[in-house]
Amino acid sequence: MRPAARRRTPVLLSFVAVLLAVLLAAAACSSAGSDDDGGVNPASDAAEREVPADAPAMTEGRDGVAERSIGDNAPLDSADQLSVALDAAGRPDDGATDRKIIAKGNVSLESDDVEAAVVDVQKISDRYFGEITERETTTNDDGDVKTARLLLRIPVADFDKAFLALQEVADLETANTGKEDVTTQVIDTQVRIRAQRRSLARVEALLDRAQSISDIVRIEGQLTRRQADLESLERRLSYLSNQTSMSTISVNISLPPPAKEREKKEEPEEAGFLAGLEDGWKALKSFGTDTATITGKALPFAGVLLVIGAPLFLVLRRLRRGDDDAPAPAAPADA
Template structure:
């Protein structure tokens, strides 16, 4: 064994020990400085959050989510494959029916909604002058998984006039909203930690402003998530039911010329004469009653009137 080997070994050991001590002292100094007075807030947290929100979702098949680690960094993790593969659809449909008995058809539509564990959220019914139901409008909410089956059954309730359905794929919005909520909650957790370490009034006010802004964003994202969850879990179907004999007729074209004017004048004269005859018939009983009561009264009062005139 060479004489210089122990010296080299001792030098390497001392160098490693010095490196370890310097690293420990550097980490301890950093913790002491952070526990004293918190540094003023900058746009770093907001930039990290915005960057995390933009990069959190790239596509439905290969999206990643950035979450905050305990050390304050950001790590990327893939979204579950099941979330990306399950489509989220907003389905809406309209069914127009014609039936001889609108009330009976309306009851059948209600039974279809009950069969598929749905509900009627809006209903409107109109009647004619005789009090019979002329048409009805119903808005149904049924589970999205059974939207197609419900549409097929509603089309068979009565005579089908028209049927339309649309589906909008909002899978991207659902996954993106979920990721943004996760990132926003992590950002709020960071701001709350900064609020606990704030050492001056200025820092406290700045941190509270940032916390309020992030909470408002989180509440907005939660409302959007609730709306998407409601629309994707329950589909909307609007059903119009019209009575068969209440078909709308086209107005007759207006005629012009001498014959049409003569016909219109004759119709007007007939209407006037008919009105006069109606008035005469209505007044005649009162005239007869007046004559029947007025003649005896006049015979009784006539001598008295004569005597007064003679005396005068």
């Protein structure tokens, strides 16, 4: 009997081992299935526990971009808008990668004929498809133009050529120029505009779904503020586009100082009878002019003196006659 009992014991142990292996395999499969079918993920559970209770909820907006729901929390700030726009829009426009330069220049010239120099400046502006946006001139006593100030807008691509051409119009006194690279500002403004437009679209969608009066008022406030921010960004982009497409050159033209005029017009003095006669005639004309000027200035005073002095003279003359007609005093009698 004992040998039979010994044979049954290994068989029973083998059966138990197989049964345990089957149970373990089934438990492993059940655990894997529960994880795949929506079981709790320890990592995600920890992440959810780390999120503050008052944090704004995140929803999936258009184009798969995560966005905050409008509630009691603050709106998206500039950094969030920029991040969302970069993720949603990808890279900036192809044209935005070109360098954007603001170019300005100033040229001061001297010319014996300021009016002719102004005409030459206009020709240079027309040659490079520019325009004169401001023009200011002054004249002397003879009616000739003595100073001129012109403000030119020239395409940025032709700025250097136009600047050099303007320096050759007349005698150059001073010339200076400056350039500023605003490529980063242009790209940043474009990205912020795209982000602001997407933000407006999301707020408008939320406004359509609002149910309570408080939500409508709060969302409309956000909509107004974001619309104002968008208009400000668009104005800034318009200014940058204008400045980077057309450069600005200020041109100042004036007559040379009197000392320079004498240096330029130095000529040997003529001698002889005709030269002396011409100088005498000029002196006579100058004397006649000065005399006529003095007479004209004194004539009003003479009229005033005549009106006041004539009656006064008559009064004094009558008083003097009265004194002459008075009887002489009698001589004293001798004792």
